[in-house]
Amino acid sequence: MRNTFAPMEGITIYCYRNTHHKYFGEGLDYYYTPFLSVYKHHSIKKRDMREILPENNADNGLRIIPQIMANDSDEIIWALNYLHERGYDEINLNMGCPVGTVVSKNKGSGMLSDPDRLYEIFSRVFEDKITNEIKFTAKTRLGLTDPHEFENILPVLNKFPFAAVIIHPRVRTQMYKGTPDMEMFKWAYDNSTNPVGYNGNIFVPQDYDNIINNYPDLYEIMMGRGLVANPALAREIIGGKEMSLDELKGFMTDLEKNFKIEIPADESIMHKMKEIWFYVGNLLVTKDGAESEPLIHKIRTAKNIAEYRNAVRNVYRECAMKGHDNKTS
Numbered sequence: 001m002r003n004t005f006a007p008m009e010g011i012t013i014y015c016y017r018n019t020h021h022k023y024f025g026e027g028l029d030y031y032y033t034p035f036l037s038v039y040k041h042h043s044i045k046k047r048d049m050r051e052i053l054p055e056n057n058a059d060n061g062l063r064i065i066p067q068i069m070a071n072d073s074d075e076i077i078w079a080l081n082y083l084h085e086r087g088y089d090e091i092n093l094n095m096g097c098p099v100g101t102v103v104s105k106n107k108g109s110g111m112l113s114d115p116d117r118l119y120e121i122f123s124r125v126f127e128d129k130i131t132n133e134i135k136f137t138a139k140t141r142l143g144l145t146d147p148h149e150f151e152n153i154l155p156v157l158n159k160f161p162f163a164a165v166i167i168h169p170r171v172r173t174q175m176y177k178g179t180p181d182m183e184m185f186k187w188a189y190d191n192s193t194n195p196v197g198y199n200g201n202i203f204v205p206q207d208y209d210n211i212i213n214n215y216p217d218l219y220e221i222m223m224g225r226g227l228v229a230n231p232a233l234a235r236e237i238i239g240g241k242e243m244s245l246d247e248l249k250g251f252m253t254d255l256e257k258n259f260k261i262e263i264p265a266d267e268s269i270m271h272k273m274k275e276i277w278f279y280v281g282n283l284l285v286t287k288d289g290a291e292s293e294p295l296i297h298k299i300r301t302a303k304n305i306a307e308y309r310n311a312v313r314n315v316y317r318e319c320a321m322k323g324h325d326n327k328t329s
């Protein structure tokens, strides 16, 4: 069973992945790229290309799985070949993105609306010899509005030899809210002919243990927000130590430096860092045991770099790491 860092558009870009791997790679086997948009005329968006360039992924031992977003068999086959030629031997298809502009083009979770069309797409893709040369996996939700839609989707996926089907057991309308539907997940786990991966709401090691105890034959556990909120989560899961404040400082400082490679404007980097603070702020309490939220709020509402730096300095000065027992899932 392997542990992976989920694709997260705007967050797990290469700068983030490299920094994360340097500090907290322990316990993680692979990092997914955020989805790469594949265009009809056979190209990948220029900005997305930077996610897969070897020089941006050169960190020792870092293993990457590119994720593509496409809903046409020719585009998918082209992208699989293109990425394979660039050294990638595993590629994932996004069948879960819930964003309106994606779904309206029948991409992401929009692909789930028509199982017959899904069958047509994969019939053509799996006829192509590239699928013998690489591992092709899918990341899917249960459906658009009703989890039982998966009863018509899984049989289609079962007709094809995916290297894995990673299931985020929510429907599109839930976005990232509500609890994963574990009843439907169990049905899928029992009935999938392909190896199954699980994704959703793993925030503390106990959440992870519950999943592997209930589903011991899983191929993969993919973690997203839990890892962004606690970058040392995978290390803790394999029995390693919790994060220290020094590690958090080192990680956040390096992250900011690495974002500079990709994002020229200081204001834009600040915006990105604020987004990360939104997640990691939960790891902290003030030294006298009070909520850190008012201090984190100052970071998130900083109007300029000077205010931002000041607010960050305050957090480092006033806060300590929360004890493990204080963390809630």
Ligand SMILES: Cc1cc2nc3c(=O)[nH]c(=O)nc-3n(C[C@H](O)[C@H](O)[C@H](O)COP(=O)(O)O)c2cc1C
Residues within 6 Å of the ligand: 006, 007, 008, 009, 010, 011, 033, 034, 035, 067, 094, 095, 096, 097, 139, 168, 176, 199, 200, 201, 202, 222, 223, 224, 225, 226
């Ligand atoms: C900000 C954000 C960006 C995301 N971007 C992607 C993406 O590019 N591709 C994808 O398949 N899922 C994407 N997801 C979904 C996550 O990969 C994951 O399925 C979801 O967050 C549930 O897992 P978690 O509870 O471990 O976070 C994104 C989620 C968030 C919150």
